[in-house]
Amino acid sequence: MKSSTQRLGFWLVTLLLGAALTASSAFAAKGKTFTGTVSDSMCGAKHQMPGDDAGCTRACVSKGSKYALVVGDKVYTLETNDKTTLETLDKQAGAKATVTGTVNGDVLEVSSVSAPK
Numbered sequence: 001m002k003s004s005t006q007r008l009g010f011w012l013v014t015l016l017l018g019a020a021l022t023a024s025s026a027f028a029a030k031g032k033t034f035t036g037t038v039s040d041s042m043c044g045a046k047h048q049m050p051g052d053d054a055g056c057t058r059a060c061v062s063k064g065s066k067y068a069l070v071v072g073d074k075v076y077t078l079e080t081n082d083k084t085t086l087e088t089l090d091k092q093a094g095a096k097a098t099v100t101g102t103v104n105g106d107v108l109e110v111s112s113v114s115a116p117k
Contacts, residue, residue, distance in 0.1 A: 033100040034108070035116050036071035038092045044068060044075040054094030061090075069099050069108060076103070080110040088113045 039045065040057045042065040047056035061067060067078040067089045078099065080086060089097070092115060101110040 031100050031102045031111055033098060034069055034071050034076065035096060035098045036069045036076075038089055038095060038097045039068045039070050039075070040065040041068045041075070041077045045070045045073075052094060057093040058090065061093075067093075069097065075106065076108040077106055078108050078110050082110070085110055085113050 037045075037053075038057065039047070039053065040060040042060045043049075043056060047053050049056040049059055057067070067080075067086075069076045069078055076099075078089065078101075080089075092113070096116045098114050098116045099108060099110055100112045101108045103109075
């Protein structure tokens with residue numbers, strides 16, 4: 001008897017753990033949506049180059065900086081290798097954009113980007 005009760009308990013715990021892990025990973029994958037100004041990780045909110053913010057952002061990105069999103073006082077470095085997303089970020093450089101993705105500290109792994117509505 002004790003052995004079958006222990007087995008049942010083991011399988012119940014395993015099942016509950018699996019369900020909890022599945023739910024937490026689904027929640028984490030959902031991501032968050034932010035609207036802010038497209039910049040670059042080198043300059044953040046304060047551009048150093050003469051000219052407009054869009055030109056500075058594009059120049060810094062062409063020299064290896066990553067795109068960033070400035071939301072209030074917070075600067076998120078945007079991580080993406082998707083060509084369409086990078087093209088949209090280039091078009092929105094220096095302007096507002098709505099970005100959805102998964103946040104890890106100051107890094108936002110981009111799943112979508114668009115001009116704000």
